[in-house]
C-alpha cells in the first residue's frame with residue numbers, strides 16, 4: 096500500500112445522472128463538427144447533464160478530490176483522434192461524391208495512431224467510454240483501428256503491414272454508405288431483405304477501396320472480410336479459418352470487441368468486463384483465438400477513474416492499470432466496509448489476490464451519518 100502524492104490530474108469516470116449537478120467536468124466534450132460542446136472545468140448543471148444524455152453520452156470524467164493524479168488510459172490522444180476523425184470525415188465525403196479519397200491523409204492519420212500506441216507499449220488500454228450516438232461511426236472506426244493496431248503490433252506486424260491493417264480497419268465499414276440509415280439504426284430485428292442489404296456493405300466497401308489510388312488491396316480485404324467467421328458462419332462468402340486474411344481476422348476481433356461496448360440507437364453498450372466475457376466465448380469458434388488472447392491481455396476491464404466496490408465492502412476508485420493483469424488494477428480505497436470515508440490509500444490488486452472487485456458503481460455512495 097503506497098502513500099499518495101499530490102498530482103495535477105484529477106479525473107474520475109462518472110455515469111451521467113442528475114447527481115453530477117455541481118461537479119466539475121474533467122474532459123472537454125467535442126461536438127460533431129470538432130468544436131467544443133462543453134469545455135473541461137465547466138460546472139455541470141442539470142441542463143448540461145440532460146443535454147449530454149440526449150446526445151447519447153453515458154459517462155463523463157469529473158474532476159474531484161478523490162481522483163487526484165488519475166489519468167484516463169484511452170489508447171489515443173486527443174490530437175491524433177481529431178486528425179483521424181478529419182481523415183475519416185473527408186474520406187466519407189469523397190466516397191459520397193464519388194471522388195478519390197485523400198489516401199495520404201488517411202495513411203498519415205493511421206501512422207500517428209501507430210506511433211501513439213507504440214509510445215505506450217506495455218500498457219493496458221481502455222476502450223473509449225466517452226462517446227455519443229451521433230459520432231458512432233467515427234468513434235467505432237477509430238477504436239477498431241486502434242484495437243487492430245494493438246493486436247497487429249503484438250503479433251509481430253511491422254511498418255507498412257501495420258499501416259495497411261490500420262487503414263483497412265479505419266475504413267472497414269465505408270460500404271455502409273449504401274445502407275439506408277433507417278435500416279442501420281433499426282431498433283428491432285431486420286427483415287431478411289434488410290439483412291441482405293446490410294451484408295452488402297462488405298462487398299461495397301471492398302469495391303470502393305480497391306479502386307482508390309494509394310490504398311492497398313489488403314486494406315480493401317479488411318472491408319471485404321471483417322464479417323467472415325472462423326467457423327464459416329460469416330459473410331459475404333462463408334470462408335473458414337485461415338482462408339480469411341490475417342488482417343481481416345484481426346479486424347473482426349477489434350470490431351466485435353468495440354461494437355459490444357458501444358451504445359447504439361437500439362441498445363446501450365455493455366461494460367468492458369462483460370464485453371471481454373463475450374469475446375472470450377467466441378474465441379476458437381467465430382474469432383481467431385490468438386488475436387482474442389492479445390486483446391484480452393491489452394484491454395483493461397476497469398478503466399482508470401472507475402468507481403468500484405470490493406466484495407469485502409470497501410469502495411474505491413481505479414487509480415491505474417496493472418502491468419501484468421488487466422482485470423486487477425491498482426485501486427484507491429475511499430471508504431471502509433461500513434461505508435465510512437477513510438484517508439485514501441492505494442492497493443495493487445495484482446499482489447492482493449484475496450481482494451475482489453464485486454461491482455462497478457455509478458456514483459460515490461453517501462457516507463453514513
Ligand SMILES: [Fe+2]
Pocket residue numbers: 267268296321322
Ligand atoms: Fe461491418
